[in-house]
Amino acid sequence: MIYHKQAIELISRLRAQFSVQIIKNNSPFHNKAAELLPEEDHFRLDIMLRNSVYREEIVGATYQELTLTLEKETLIANDVYILQASGPSATAQVGNLASAGFKPKGNYYFRLLMPLQEQIYLHYSLEERHFESDLGFISRLGTAAVINGEELTICTFPVEDKWYLSIESPAKQDLDSFADKAFAVLCGLGFISGHLAGEQGWYFAYANPEMREIVGWQFWQKRKTIRTIYKPVYTNPYAFKDIPKHIQDDFHEQNRLRTISLPEFSKLCEHLYHNASLRGAIILTLESLTGSLILMPAGLSVVLETLSDVILGDKKLDLKPIQTERLKKEILGEFRNTLSKFQEALGPDGYNILRGKIDNINQPTNRTRLTAPFEAVGIKLSQEDFKMLNARNDFLHGRTIDLAKLGEDRSDDKKDQDTYYAATRLYTLISMLILRWVGYDNYVVNHCVTQNQIAQLDITEDAFRALS
Template sequence: MEIERKIDQSIEKIFSLQIEQSLEFSNEDHHLSGRELKISKGNNCYNFDGSSPIIAGVQTHKELDFDRSIEYEFSSDSGNYFVSGRDIYLNNIAYSEDNLKILSGSIYSLSNTKSINKNEGLFRRFILPLGNEKINLSDFQKFPVTFSSNGRKSRAFYLLIDVKGIKYYIYQRKFKNENYLFIDSGAKLSEKEFQKICFNIMLTFAFVKGNLHHDQSYILGFETEEMEVVDEISYYSMRVSAITNQPTFTTNIYSIYKDEFENLNETEEKALKEKLYEDIYDFDATTFSKLVELFNDEEKAQRAVILFIHGHHSSLEIRLPNYYVALEAITSLISNKFKSTKERLNPIKDNDIANEIISMTIDNIEKYIKDKNIAKEDINLEIIKRKLDSLNTPPNADKLAEPFNRVGYKLNEEQLKILKKRNSYLHGSFVKYVDEDKVFKEALYVSLRVHFLIAVLILKMTEFEGKIINYSSLWKYMTEKEIIEDRLVKI
């Protein structure tokens, strides 16, 4: 389905916000009221510079505090901007010879509309500056889009997803040698709701392709679906990007099997390509949409994938605990979804029998203490009771393994062994040996196995079928493990 997009005014609005300008601080109850501040675009924020009269007495700078509950107004002939006090940071205060404080600071959000006046129902456009970076859309199911700009038309591709019955159109454009990602809503939404969806779209890209681009964004609001005349515009500085270049999924077989194409003749290369491209398809829009909904609706899933992504480029001491915590969050989510039909993994299946055994054990201990006349300070009975209460708790490895059955994935023996290593790596007992080459390679190997298992669970929750990257095989030259497995594995 081909669409047309007009984005000139959107880009002009953003560029106009990036021009340095002088604005008047307009809040009467603040010491800076009526003062002129120079606002300029900085790195993932806006910077401001100005001055204020010095108040007689000890200088505590309290008069320059910004109340987090107030929106402050910056005004000029060209328009007004509103900034929450929680997003204004005073970074430096100096003194001039003419009895003024010289101020500089940062602003992490601003809008041309006060929060209380924002329209709860506008068509929305999310614009993410990427600089020299690009999000690789070639691996995804896509459709043609035509852009109209200054009377000329050009074509590219867009992704179309559907989240809770609302369509979102995702595409990229380049302006002034910088790349921008666009997300347009197909229905009217509040800015807050739209912003949350966009974050989870970016999180889905990060899960699939390994890179979370999320430093800063602009959100625009429009009365009409054509999105030509901008009614509202807001800027937000967001969480730091995580560029790991460790995707879960790819359709580029050369990036995975490059070495196998060396020294092949034309016939051999063609045969190898046909073999490797079997079951390789674009990442479909339905799976993408389901992932966005999953991360949007389930806090555990969202938290797990954030840990997963940031774990990719962390040291092994941090990566492995991150991965295991992410794995536990996902397995817990799946277990809760199937709670009514969940198999009891406890060593004693009947709760009444388990409670009776625990009660009898406590009675025997108390009798022993009494018969032997043992002092209370010599045996801490309360701690023993707490330990006995957990006597019938299932092993962690069993709790981690059970959800794989629920999503239709059969674990092999090696994967079951990896789940049993959870305690060692989650609690960091390997850290003191991490400098040893053998231990380092083993820890790396375990991390790659857990990486795969997390990806399996998350994707199978969306009923995904296809091939994903098996890093334990792809990177076996680093771990020096003898692994006879495909580098792309169908799940």
């Protein structure tokens, strides 16, 4: 049994307007009345200043540990940023709110609840697990991830017309330790579902492993939600209208598609927990897929470079053309000696430019850096894949790839179609690379095929790409 009810009731109660009294000695707000109001991703304080402070001096300031006294309880507000002050009042944004007496450094059993803008859909993408809630239902919309030996329970559920995401751990720990694991799970769910939850994070602390009675809580303002239409894995072939019916039937009847398993998802979350660069790559992937079309291939190219460093680790040193330090020093010495003979003729600027290039002569090529992780995990790239990887510099400099070699005079629509094709192929490569790395050996969605109604190209590839 998962005890959601008390936490949901607390969130609902605090998402109303309250009159409060501020207690903060030696501050402009001590003993001032205020209104505490909920916003989409934070709380707002409307403070009655009267004439007791210099309003222009507090705008832009951030305050910590403001005590807010309500009629029957006391709250602690942190990250209180003064947005504006005019007339008899000031407006502040509160990014962190907690129950009085809660100690974030103390060890508790934690549950994170996040109100969602809409449901996170994991069906057809991730192995699910049933759970029972004290809200009065049993649901299959749960899953799990093991991080550092802790099995975190994850579930989504509706309350009236609002969806929630719940993440909890059976291990006693401080808030930061739990929050780091929960964020790794959020990034993993974001990658698999295309939906990275944001806005509000409510962390509830419990003294007992049953996690029934709340002993403290803290609200954190989160980054904005990111939602895309893209998923790396989707096991319902009938969801893609451009796939021929006989191929849909074959994949369905032969049961050829499978979801990402819990061990594979756990491995992904474990990597995300330990590697900030990987977390950044997942977020950049989602932001690229929801951003401007012209920036999509550039952002996804950066993701592939990041993944190369993450997956190869120390092995990326093997990509350098000169493999031994002794040989490197010998070759560089010869180049530098030759260059020094022309230093006066080149002038300071020319000499320094060439000296910098010589000093970096042992860097691997961009192509090698991008293709090496695919070789490391056993993925064979096609000629079309190589074409996209070779266009990395074009993407990063905002140049549009010209697939049919029609020249710069081709229509803007054709440029957009080529750009979208490049983005969907790069995203498919990212999906293949990450999932194969964590052990997934089935099929990923080939988005440059399933989304070809937009690119309108003559593509002969299958709608699903095998990783086995």
